Amino acid sequence: MNKKIELELELGIELKEKIKTYDHAYYVENKQLVSDAEYDRFMEQYIELEKKHPELKTSDSPTQRVGSDPLSNVPKKTHTTPLLSIENKGKTERDIRKWYEDCGGNGTKILIQPKFDGATVNVSYEDQIYVDAVKRGNGYIGDLITENVKTIRSVPMAISYNEQLEVRGEGIMYCTPFFEKYSKQNGGDYSNPRNLASGTLGLLDPKLVAERKPDIVFFDIGVCKEEFQYDEDRLEWLKSLGFKVTPYKTVDNIDDLLATCMSYFDGKIAEKNGFNILNTDGNVTDILCDGLVLKVSELSKRDELGMTARGPKWAFAFKFKSLTVETVVEDVVIQVGRTGKHTPVGCVNGFIGGTHIQRVTLNNLGYIRTLPPAPYDDIDSIVFKTHDGEYGEIDLEFYPAPDKSDKFLEKHRFLVTDTGKYSIDSIDDLLEVTNKLVVIIKGEEMVVDSIEKLRTIDLSKEIYKINLGDKTFILRKSEILEVAFELYVNGDSKTVEVILPEEYFHLKLNDTVVLERSNDVIPRIIGIRYEKRTGNEKDIVWPENCPTCGEPLEELYPLHFCNSLNCPDRLKGSLLHFASRDAMNIDGLGTSIVELFVDRGYLKDLTDIYILSMYEEEILSIKGFGKRKLTKLYNAIEDTKNRELHQLIYSLGIREVGRTMSKTLAKHFKVLDILMKATYDELVQIKDIGDVAATEIVHFFKSPSNIALINQLKLIGLNMQDNTKEDSDIFKGKIFVITGTLKESRNYYKDIIEKNGGKVSGSVSKKTTIVLIGEDAGSKEATARQLVEEGYPIKLVEGHDDFIKLLQGF
Numbered sequence: 001m002n003k004k005i006e007l008e009l010e011l012g013i014e015l016k017e018k019i020k021t022y023d024h025a026y027y028v029e030n031k032q033l034v035s036d037a038e039y040d041r042f043m044e045q046y047i048e049l050e051k052k053h054p055e056l057k058t059s060d061s062p063t064q065r066v067g068s069d070p071l072s073n074v075p076k077k078t079h080t081t082p083l084l085s086i087e088n089k090g091k092t093e094r095d096i097r098k099w100y101e102d103c104g105g106n107g108t109k110i111l112i113q114p115k116f117d118g119a120t121v122n123v124s125y126e127d128q129i130y131v132d133a134v135k136r137g138n139g140y141i142g143d144l145i146t147e148n149v150k151t152i153r154s155v156p157m158a159i160s161y162n163e164q165l166e167v168r169g170e171g172i173m174y175c176t177p178f179f180e181k182y183s184k185q186n187g188g189d190y191s192n193p194r195n196l197a198s199g200t201l202g203l204l205d206p207k208l209v210a211e212r213k214p215d216i217v218f219f220d221i222g223v224c225k226e227e228f229q230y231d232e233d234r235l236e237w238l239k240s241l242g243f244k245v246t247p248y249k250t251v252d253n254i255d256d257l258l259a260t261c262m263s264y265f266d267g268k269i270a271e272k273n274g275f276n277i278l279n280t281d282g283n284v285t286d287i288l289c290d291g292l293v294l295k296v297s298e299l300s301k302r303d304e305l306g307m308t309a310r311g312p313k314w315a316f317a318f319k320f321k322s323l324t325v326e327t328v329v330e331d332v333v334i335q336v337g338r339t340g341k342h343t344p345v346g347c348v349n350g351f352i353g354g355t356h357i358q359r360v361t362l363n364n365l366g367y368i369r370t371l372p373p374a375p376y377d378d379i380d381s382i383v384f385k386t387h388d389g390e391y392g393e394i395d396l397e398f399y400p401a402p403d404k405s406d407k408f409l410e411k412h413r414f415l416v417t418d419t420g421k422y423s424i425d426s427i428d429d430l431l432e433v434t435n436k437l438v439v440i441i442k443g444e445e446m447v448v449d450s451i452e453k454l455r456t457i458d459l460s461k462e463i464y465k466i467n468l469g470d471k472t473f474i475l476r477k478s479e480i481l482e483v484a485f486e487l488y489v490n491g492d493s494k495t496v497e498v499i500l501p502e503e504y505f506h507l508k509l510n511d512t513v514v515l516e517r518s519n520d521v522i523p524r525i526i527g528i529r530y531e532k533r534t535g536n537e538k539d540i541v542w543p544e545n546c547p548t549c550g551e552p553l554e555e556l557y558p559l560h561f562c563n564s565l566n567c568p569d570r571l572k573g574s575l576l577h578f579a580s581r582d583a584m585n586i587d588g589l590g591t592s593i594v595e596l597f598v599d600r601g602y603l604k605d606l607t608d609i610y611i612l613s614m615y616e617e618e619i620l621s622i623k624g625f626g627k628r629k630l631t632k633l634y635n636a637i638e639d640t641k642n643r644e645l646h647q648l649i650y651s652l653g654i655r656e657v658g659r660t661m662s663k664t665l666a667k668h669f670k671v672l673d674i675l676m677k678a679t680y681d682e683l684v685q686i687k688d689i690g691d692v693a694a695t696e697i698v699h700f701f702k703s704p705s706n707i708a709l710i711n712q713l714k715l716i717g718l719n720m721q722d723n724t725k726e727d728s729d730i731f732k733g734k735i736f737v738i739t740g741t742l743k744e745s746r747n748y749y750k751d752i753i754e755k756n757g758g759k760v761s762g763s764v765s766k767k768t769t770i771v772l773i774g775e776d777a778g779s780k781e782a783t784a785r786q787l788v789e790e791g792y793p794i795k796l797v798e799g800h801d802d803f804i805k806l807l808q809g810f
Contacts, residue, residue, distance in 0.1 A: 012049040012056040015042055019062045023153045061157075074143045074204070077134045079122055080166060081222050084139055085782070086293065087308060089317035093258055096294070099316045100254055103305060109252045109297040111231045112260050113219055114269060114278050115317060116246065117290040118172040119198040121216055123149060124223075125165040130157045135171075135201065138740060138775050141798065145201050151210035156242040166222035167243060173197045173214050174286045175277050185273075185351055192275065192354040193288045217284055219246040219293075230297045247284055250297055261292055261318050269320075274351045276320050291319040308786055322516040325350040325357075326529065329511050332362065332540050334547050338573030338653045340562040342553065344368065344540070346525070350515055357515060357523045362507070365542055366558025369506040374514040374527030508537035571605065572598050574653055578606055582659050582747060583651030584640040588633040596622070607712045609637055645672060645722040648713075654700045656693040659747075663754075664688060665697075672710065672720040676701040724755075730807075731758030735767055739781055740774030743800035752807065770795045772803055 019042055022033050043062065050056045088099050100108070120136035133149035135142040149155055159165070173182075173193045182188040182196050190196040200212045221234050228234045235245050249265070251257045260266060269278050269289050278287045296302050296314040305314040327350035335343045344362040351357070362368050507513070512529040545552055546562035548569040554561045562570055575594045579586035586609070597603040602615045612619070613634070619625050643651075646666035650659055657665070668686055669675040678701075683694035700706055714720060736753050738746050738760060749772060750760045764771060764783040771784040771794060788794050797803050 008049055009053055009056070012046060012053060015046040015049065016056065016061060018042060019046060023062070074145075074202070076137070076141050077132065077144050078141050079134065079139070079222070080124075082139050083120060083122060083136045083142075083168065083222070084307075084311040085778075086315045086317040087311040087782070088313070088315065089319055091319050091321060093262070096258060096261060096316065096318060097254060099294070100257060103296050103314060104301070106253045108301070109230070109250055110257055111248050111250050111295045111297040112257070112265070113246045113248045113293045113295075114265055114287070114289045115291040115293045116170040116172055116217060116219075116278075117192075117194045117288045118170040119194075119201050121145070121149065121169055121171045121201065122222055123155065123167050123169065123216070123218075125159055125161065125167075128158050128160065128162060130155070138773060138777050138781065138798075143202065147206040148201055148203065148209040149216065151206050152214060152216055154215055154244045159241045161226075161241060163225045165224050167218050167238060168220040168222050169216040169218035169243075170246075171197050171201045171214055171216050172287050173200065173212070175272070175275065175288055176286050177213070179273060183354060184356060185354065190354070215244070217246050217287070218243045228299060231295060231299065232297060244284060247278075247280060247282060257294070261294075264320065265292060271323065274323055274325065274353050276323070289320070291317055293317055311782070323352050324514050324516045324526065325352050326512055326514055327357075329507065329509060329513055332509065334543070336546065336548055336562055336567060336569035336573065338570060338577045339655050340554075340564070340567065340570050342546070342560040342562065346513075348513070348515065352515060352517050352523065355517065355523075357517075360515060360523045360525055362525075364558040365560070368540055369558075371507045371513075371525060372527050374529050506540075508533075508539055510534075510537045568598055571603070574606060575603060575609070577653050578609070578651045580651075583647055584643055585636075585647070586633075586640060587636045588629070589636070606709060607716065610716050612637070641717045641719065643719060644724050645670075645719060646724070648672065648718060648720070649675070652700070652706075652710075655696040657697065661689065661693065666722045666724070670722045676707070676710070729757040731756040734758040734769040736760045736770050736772060737762070737764050737768050737780055737784070738772045738774075740777030742772070742774035742803075749803065756807070764794075766792055768794050770797055770806070772797045774799060 019039075022039055022042075046056075046062065050061065090096065090099075100110070103110075121133055122136070122142070123133045124131040130150070132144060132146040133155075134144055137143060150157070173196045175193055178190070178193045178196055179186065182190045184191055190199070196212075197214055200209055200214045203209050218238055219235075221238070224234075226234075226237065228237070230250075232248060232250060235248060239245050247265075247268075249260060251260060264270065264276070265278070268280050269276055271277075272279075276289045278289050279285050294316040295312075296305065302312065302314040305312070307313060327348045329346045329348060331347040332344050333347065335345055337343065344364070346360045346362050348357060348360055507525075507528060512532040513525045514527050514529065515523055516526050517523050542560070543553065546564065546567055549562065549564050549567035551562055551564040551567065554563055564570065572594055575589070575598070576591060578584055579589040579594070589609070594603070597612075600615075600618070602612060602619070603609065616630065619630060620627065644666070646659075646663040649657065649665055649672070650662035664686060665675055669678065675697075678697070680694050680698050683689050683697055684691060689697075731753055734753075734757075736749075736758055738749055742749065753760055761768065764780050764787065766787060768784065768787070771781065773781050773784075773796060784794055784796060788796065795806075797806055
């Protein structure tokens with residue numbers, strides 16, 4: 001070999017190893033060994049050498065991390081061992097205690113890790129070399145993202161282990177760059193780092209992945225021949241191989257376990273910008289968390305505890321409390337639905353978990369009048385009376401409450417006095433420590449020395465204003481009955497003054513409220529900050545007439561309805577429902593078009609859909625509406641004359657009558673005229689039709705305006721009888737459950753199943769025949785797999801392609 005070539009190859013190998021060392025230090029250990037300029041110089045030098053000597057380009061070459069060509073499709077891979085979810089989960093001390101006792105209680109070593117909120121990834125190695133990476137998918141099959149993960153510089157491309165190894169980690173995006181570049185709060189496209197991480201790892205172009213710089217932090221081993229005694233031994237071994245590993249802590253007793261959980265990993269996880277974020281002084285930091293994972297550390301004990309089909313018995317997911325934000329109810333608007341129901345909506349302005357919340361439902365007038373006061377987190381002492389009659393205070397050591405709805409003793413776990421720290425499970429425990437507590441109502445003292453005595457306090461109202469020196473609280477009766485002694489009291493304050501002013505009974509405009517996202521999805525008001533009222537608040541006045549059409553409202557307290565079919569807002573909802581996929585399926589008549597046509601007077605009732613051609617000249621003058629688009633709309637409208645009877649029944653928008661009940665009614669009565677004459681007694685004899693639905697059906701078909709509408713639809717030529725025929729009876733007697741995200745809509749599969757004689761159920765049971773499983777299926781899939789494991793003959797169908805094969809194979 002030429003001496004020059006030999007030297008260049010040696011230099012190339014040396015540079016490759018240097019760059020790998022620098023990458024590991026920077027991306028895994030959070031250390032910068034060389035300047036950016038020097039690193040770039042080494043990289044440029046290596047790239048030139050690799051161009052000259054292609055044999056330098058191996059799977060672990062630094063040039064393989066910059067991203068390959070975009071993928072044309074995404075292949076899938078079946079996991080060697082399933083990535084199961086954690087079945088045991090909860091938010092309270094009680095949940096943790098029960099699980100810990102089931103695992104053996106004190107003396108059982110538990111490993112605690114932050115639960116990162118990202119996208120779970122399984123990474124495989126063979127003969128020391130990186131092989132592939134797969135997203136979790138449904139836990140059994142996931143998308144291959146091999147090239148994308150190659151771009152992540154903290155993930156080693158080669159390791160010093162000769163056997164097969166599968167490691168599991170969480171694909172994440174760091175929070176600081178998320179807030180700076182991608183957050184919707186700052187003009188970006190993403191609500192939270194989790195969505196950004198999942199979307200980034202699934203991109204078809206690895207170059208874009210490399211630009212966004214996601215990361216993977218590893219937390220577990222899936223496949224490995226090495227033997228270990230404890231889980232932390234495995235994590236330390238992964239570190240030694242060069243992996244970035246999730247921080248962990250081990251404890252072996254209930255007190256330390258609870259203290260770590262309630263302190264959110266010893267205070268290392270804290271709320272920032274509406275998210276719970278891990279911040280440590282280590283190399284794994286700035287990451288979104290939604291809880292903690294607790295695992296029995298001793299691996300042999302895990303084998304003893306075993307698994308269920310849903311997941312391991314030896315693991316527990318401690319979920320953090322829902323994030324909240326204070327905001328002001330600036331306005332209340334009324335939304336009119338297709339049934340005429342009026343729903344009040346509060347106009348607010350706040351961010352929770354990256355989501356900008358501007359509207360929150362107020363449900364109805366009863367809800368507005370009964371919203372409770374918001375819970376407090378700043379109460380940090382209780383008043384007690386010593387044996388010699390002196391008053392004193394006991395400070396409470398606070399940990400973040402896992403659930404705002406928990407009672408006091410579920411929120412605040414530990415009592416700290418000058419004699420030590422006490423774990424409190426009940427009011428009786430607290431009384432045992434303090435000997436006597438004093439509750440003072442309206443200046444009158446009551447010594448409380450038992451739970452029974454506490455419950456004798458006479459509180460006849462629901463909401464109380466409590467004055468405590470310079471502090472004011474608004475509490476519910478139940479809070480006072482259970483925890484009257486928890487109030488924050490100044491050292492010199494001996495009197496708790498309880499007042500009940502009338503103005504504290506309901507929500508007002510300009511009230512400060514506390515919002516949370518229920519299950520991190522649906523925003524809701526959890527309480528009112530009554531003490532922040534300034535006098536500028538105004539009562540929410542419920543209108544006597546419909547704010548849209550002026551017609552008098554029908555009150556069925558706490559609900560209100562507009563019964564005018566000509567109400568524009570109600571008409572818009574009715575038209576959209578009539579045109580929806582499960583009803584008349586009019587493609588091209590969506591929200592924006594319906595609103596435009598109603599506002600311009602082209603659509604004054606449902607039947608005007610069929611005479612839109614009267615306004616053809618005006619419609620064609622609208623920007624974006626050409627002859628071709630309008631012809632397509634005409635054809636979709638004409639096609640409604642061929643719809644099935646159950647679609648027509650559903651399209652009428654009868655209260656309490658959904659898609660399934662529409663099919664039941666069509667099959668039973670066969671002709672719409674016969675259904676229109678059905679009595680209440682006839683209807684309630686039909687399976688799955690209850691009192692309320694029967695009443696609404698009879699009421700609907702007695703309305704002269706509804707009868708006139710149906711007669712017009714008859715003249716137009718809509719189908720009024722049931723002509724449905726089953727394609728086959730291959731699924732006769734089969735009960736299906738559909739779960740997860742599939743290639744087509746859920747109704748697509750439901751229609752095929754029902755047309756072939758099958759039935760679709762909403763829940764898995766021992767009577768279930770077939771479960772159709774999509775991605776991220778969740779608990780229904782887990783229940784089905786457990787029943788299969790127990791011997792029940794349930795067939796599991798994985799995805800769209802297998803469903804089509806099932807259809808063809810019967």
